[in-house]
Amino acid sequence: MANQHGGLDPDRKSQEYLDQVGYRLINSVNDIKNSNYKFDFHLLADPNAVNAFALPGGQCFITATLFNKLGSEDQLAGVLVHEVGHDVHRHGAERMAKTGFIQGLIQSVMLGSGGDRNVVQVASVIGQYSSMKYGRDQELESDDFGVYLMMESDFKPEELIKLMDIL
Numbered sequence: 001m002a003n004q005h006g007g008l009d010p011d012r013k014s015q016e017y018l019d020q021v022g023y024r025l026i027n028s029v030n031d032i033k034n035s036n037y038k039f040d041f042h043l044l045a046d047p048n049a050v051n052a053f054a055l056p057g058g059q060c061f062i063t064a065t066l067f068n069k070l071g072s073e074d075q076l077a078g079v080l081v082h083e084v085g086h087d088v089h090r091h092g093a094e095r096m097a098k099t100g101f102i103q104g105l106i107q108s109v110m111l112g113s114g115g116d117r118n119v120v121q122v123a124s125v126i127g128q129y130s131s132m133k134y135g136r137d138q139e140l141e142s143d144d145f146g147v148y149l150m151m152e153s154d155f156k157p158e159e160l161i162k163l164m165d166i167l
């Protein structure tokens with residue numbers, strides 16, 4: 001998936017800044033900090049797409065294009081809390097169950113002949129994950145959780161309004 005978005009951004013300074021904001025969020029709530037999720041934040045080099053997404057289990061991604069449009073660390077936190085919210089509420093898993101994503105994945109593994117071709121098929125199914133849409137109720141639940149998490153970690157939730165203008 002990282003490769004579909006230009007790979008990881010080589011800018012180490014921006015990646016460190018992203019980690020700093022991301023882990024401040026995660027570490028501010030014990031239930032999240034001590035959960036089974038392995039949260040990681042990745043800056044993607046994509047020069048075109050304004051996008052952020054999370055994979056089930058805690059891997060969160062933001063494109064450099066979106067990252068560079070943000071005017072404050074509170075706005076960056078605003079992007080991340082929303083994605084963390086999707087993960088904590090298991091929206092990806094719900095979505096995968098509803099859309100037949102898992103069946104597609106199993107089929108591509110079982111029908112594959114093994115070796116590189118199999119890897120390519122599995123990668124193509126996983127690649128579709130980022131274009132899967134969440135439901136409106138899931139988006140609202142994530143926003144709701146985002147406001148809570150920003151407050152718990154001493155970011156300014158009112159910056160979410162400016163973030164919406166950017167998005």
Ligand SMILES: [Zn+2]
Nearest residue numbers: 082134139142
């Ligand atoms: Zn969302």
